[in-house]
Amino acid sequence: MTHNEWARRVVKPAVFLACLIPFAQLVYGAFLGDLGANPVETITNTTGIWTLRLVVTTVAITPARWLTKWNVLIRFRRMLGLFAFFYGSMHFLTYFVLDQSLQFGGLWEDVMKRPYITMGFTAFVLLIPLALTSTQASIRWLGGRRWNLLHRLVYITAMCAVVHYWWKVKVDTTYPMYYALTVATLLGVRVWRAVAKRQTIAASRHPAQVVSSAGLHARDLP
Amino acid sequence: MLIKKSPDIRESEVTPRDVYVRRREFLKVAGSTALAVTAAGAIGGVLTGSTDADAQNPNAQKLTNLKKSPFSTNEKLNSYKDATTYNNFYEFGLDKGDPARYAGSLRPRPWSVVVEGQCAKPGTYNVEDIMKWFPLEERIYRLRCVEAWSMVIPWIGFPLSDFIKRFEPSSKATYVKFTTLLDMKQMPGQTEPVLRWPYVEGLRMDEAMHPLALLAVGLYGEVLPNQNGAPIRLIVPWKYGFKGIKSIVRVSFVEQQPLNTWQQTIPREYGFFANVNPDVDHPRWTQKTERRLGELFRRKTLPFNGYADQVASLYSGMDLRKFY
Numbered sequence: 001m002t003h004n005e006w007a008r009r010v011v012k013p014a015v016f017l018a019c020l021i022p023f024a025q026l027v028y029g030a031f032l033g034d035l036g037a038n039p040v041e042t043i044t045n046t047t048g049i050w051t052l053r054l055v056v057t058t059v060a061i062t063p064a065r066w067l068t069k070w071n072v073l074i075r076f077r078r079m080l081g082l083f084a085f086f087y088g089s090m091h092f093l094t095y096f097v098l099d100q101s102l103q104f105g106g107l108w109e110d111v112m113k114r115p116y117i118t119m120g121f122t123a124f125v126l127l128i129p130l131a132l133t134s135t136q137a138s139i140r141w142l143g144g145r146r147w148n149l150l151h152r153l154v155y156i157t158a159m160c161a162v163v164h165y166w167w168k169v170k171v172d173t174t175y176p177m178y179y180a181l182t183v184a185t186l187l188g189v190r191v192w193r194a195v196a197k198r199q200t201i202a203a204s205r206h207p208a209q210v211v212s213s214a215g216l217h218a219r220d221l222p
Numbered sequence: 223m224l225i226k227k228s229p230d231i232r233e234s235e236v237t238p239r240d241v242y243v244r245r246r247e248f249l250k251v252a253g254s255t256a257l258a259v260t261a262a263g264a265i266g267g268v269l270t271g272s273t274d275a276d277a278q279n280p281n282a283q284k285l286t287n288l289k290k291s292p293f294s295t296n297e298k299l300n301s302y303k304d305a306t307t308y309n310n311f312y313e314f315g316l317d318k319g320d321p322a323r324y325a326g327s328l329r330p331r332p333w334s335v336v337v338e339g340q341c342a343k344p345g346t347y348n349v350e351d352i353m354k355w356f357p358l359e360e361r362i363y364r365l366r367c368v369e370a371w372s373m374v375i376p377w378i379g380f381p382l383s384d385f386i387k388r389f390e391p392s393s394k395a396t397y398v399k400f401t402t403l404l405d406m407k408q409m410p411g412q413t414e415p416v417l418r419w420p421y422v423e424g425l426r427m428d429e430a431m432h433p434l435a436l437l438a439v440g441l442y443g444e445v446l447p448n449q450n451g452a453p454i455r456l457i458v459p460w461k462y463g464f465k466g467i468k469s470i471v472r473v474s475f476v477e478q479q480p481l482n483t484w485q486q487t488i489p490r491e492y493g494f495f496a497n498v499n500p501d502v503d504h505p506r507w508t509q510k511t512e513r514r515l516g517e518l519f520r521r522k523t524l525p526f527n528g529y530a531d532q533v534a535s536l537y538s539g540m541d542l543r544k545f546y
Contacts, residue, residue, distance in 0.1 A: 036319065037300075037308035037515050038371060101519050116506060167506065170369075171416045171487065172316050 007072045015076055019083040022050045023090075040098050047091035048120075052161045052179060054084035055123075059158050059186045066193070078134055081154070085131040092124045116167035123160035126153045155190075158183045278302050282444040285378050289359035293434055295528075299362065300373040302442045304515050309449045310367065311468055312417055313402065313409035320411070321449035328408045328469065330445075330452035339399075339475035342390035349453045353439055355388065356380035360443075361436055361457075366498045366527045368462035370520075372512045377457055378440030383431045385473075391427070395475035398430045399423075400456055400467045409469075417483050423456065423467035424480030424494065428536055434459055434529060437470075460526040460533045462496045493546040497537065498527035502546050 001009065026043055029035040035042040061077040064070070100106040110117045130151055132138070139147045162183050166176035311321035314328075333349040358378050366372045386398065404420035406412045412419045429435065436457040439446055446452040451468025458465045464484050474480075484492035491505050500510045500523040511520040526533050537545075 037304040038318070038513065040513060040518070041371070098518060099513075099520060110508070114506060114508075170316075172414075 003072060004075075007075055012075065012079065016079060019054070019080070022046055022087070040094065044091060044094050044099075047087045047094060048165070051084055051088040051091050052165060054080055054087060055127075055154065055158050055161055056179065056182055056186070058084055059154060059183070063186055063189050066189075082131060082134055085127045088124050088127055092121075116164050119160045119167065120164035123157045123164060126157045126160070130154060130157075155187055158187070278442055278444060279306075279447065282447065284444050285358055285440045286443075287358070288378060288443075289357055291359050291361045293532075294360070294362035294376075295364060295374060297362075297364065297374045298516075299376060300515055304373055305375050305441060306447050306449060308373075308515065310369075310463065311411075311449055311451065313411045313419075313421070313469070314449065315411050316416065322447075324410060325448035325452075327410060328403075328448040328452065330448060330469070333453045333471075335454065335470060336472045337389050337474075338472070340392045340395035340477065341475045342392065344389065349439070352385070352454070356384050358439070363436075363457060363459040364527050365457075365459065365463055365466075366512060366523065368464055368492070368496070368504060368509075370504075370507060370509065370512045370523075372514050372527075374514075376442055377436060377438040378443070379436045379438035379457065381433055382425075382435040382437050382456070383433060385437055386430060389475070391475045394477050396427050397476050397479055398425050398427060399472075399474040399476050399480035400470050401472035401474070402467055403469045403471045417487055420471075421467060421483045422480060422486075423465055423482045424476075425458065425465075426479075426536075429458070432533060432536065434532055460498060460529040462498060464492070465496050495537075495542070495545050497533075497542060497546075498523060499525060499542055499546070501525070502543055 026035070026046055029042070030039065058077055058080045061073050061080070065073050096102065096107055100110070111121045112118070130153060133142065133147065133150060142150065162176065162180045165179060166173055169176055307322045308318045309321040310318065311325070314321040314324040331350070334346050335349060335352065336344075336346050338344045358380060360376050360378050362374060362376045364372055365375055391398075400423045402421040403409065404412065425435065436459075438451075438455050438457045439453060441447075441450060446455065451466070451470075454470050455468040456466050456470065465482075479494060482492075482494055484496075485494055498509075503509050509523055512523045513520045524530070
């Protein structure tokens with residue numbers, strides 16, 4: 001098997017199954033009545049933290065490619081992003097159905113009144129267009145440039161999700177801080193690279209470079 | 223002071239254990255189903271056999287000859303497991319499961335309580351003796367946490383007022399201050415500076431003398447498990463749970479309002495009074511509703527946690543938005 005075949009046939013299914021483990025644990029726990037004294041809280045917290053972890057992992061793919069030169073990593077980005085959306089949806093629905101009893105009024109009041117809900121809700125809503133345009137056809141329809149621009153919304157999701165977590169914690173912000181530092185690093189390297197690239201282009205004043213970077217396939221863009 | 227009695231509850235009205243255990247099984251199924259719907263996945267199959275979720279600790283000392291109390295609610299009890307595995311007791315860690323996991327390092331016997339301050343009979347007393355001073359009674363109270371969850375727990379204890387009267391506090395004693403044990407070896411969570419240790423709580427004297435205020439030494443017919451604040455703790459059912467200070471080693475009659483730990487930590491979010499109040503939200507989340515553990519949907523929170531008839535008069539004329 002070639003590298004690509006190995007990634008597609010073995011690693012990718014393995015990552016897919018691994019992403020399902022937290023969900024499987026919840027279902028299993030619910031069956032056994034083993035989700036603790038407050039199962040709804042367990043479901044909310046588990047789906048919430050896995051959404052954040054998967055968003056962070058998705059955002060980490062591109063910097064990881066730069067660092068390792070393993071372009072094969074790009075093959076996992078869409079799947080990880082969709083799993084982030086999957087857990088985010090469960091997180092939101094648990095809150096909306098079980099905490100708000102499907103009342104849009106209560107949801108709206110919470111979104112407007114409580115900053116941590118505002119952040120969490122924003123993070124989730126911005127994932128929706130990304131999930132909807134995750135197909136190859138959407139990339140063709142939008143064009144690589146626009147698709148790429150749209151999918152930068154995930155940076156806002158990552159930031160909002162971290163703030164959401166930080167503002168929810170009662171006293172100990174150690175873990176939210178770790179996530180905040182990770183997201184800041186992942187977004188920071190992008191800024192740093194963009195600035196460096198612009199300087200290189202400005203310095204060389206060579207129009208051919210601009211053309212060549214625009215000619216990349218959309219999937220390969222950060 | 224006029225004390226209105228809550229409706230009496232006859233022994234026959236208390237839900238038999240097997241009924242509420244079955245109800246919990248139903249809720250487990252309901253919970254599973256909701257999760258499956260949420261995930262757009264189908265859950266079929268047979269529910270596994272009943273777990274022994276409501277078993278008590280066979281090694282714990284049992285407390286018997288308990289008086290029944292007219293103040294008990296007739297609502298369905300939460301399970302022993304709920305009450306003893308879902309705890310906020312930061313002295314053993316921040317996770318709700320940490321106290322049950324780590325409170326084994328606490329040594330609740332022998333235990334002495336220092337009584338001091340503005341009173342005629344200060345002193346140091348052994349908790350075993352204190353428990354013999356008063357007839358023990360069972361009180362089934364609602365417990366409402368500031369985090370918007372609640373339980374119904376059968377506590378065992380005696381009125382705080384009876385305890386206080388013994389020491390003949392003077393007219394200068396306008397507040398009662400309570401202090402938890404400070405011992406990093408027994409309470410490893412105290413090595414973390416999340417709160418300023420030891421934990422401190424307080425009540426105004428009229429609150430402390432209210433017949434609903436309880437010093438608890440047990441629950442579900444046995445002595446308090448360590449994670450629930452062994453060997454002696456405060457229960458003030460019309461206030462948020464954090465007022466119910468655990469593992470008390472010091473009771474002080476004081477002139478000034480004590481600075482309780484949570485108020486000291488985040489004064490914008492936690493006050494001295496901490497009366498359950500659906501109209502005053504926590505700055506970050508709503509207090510209008512709560513999740514009773516074991517229930518799927520949230521229920522409405524009642525003013526003073528449903529004890530308004532008995533305690534609202536303590537606060538007449540006070541702006542409870544200001545004194546939250």
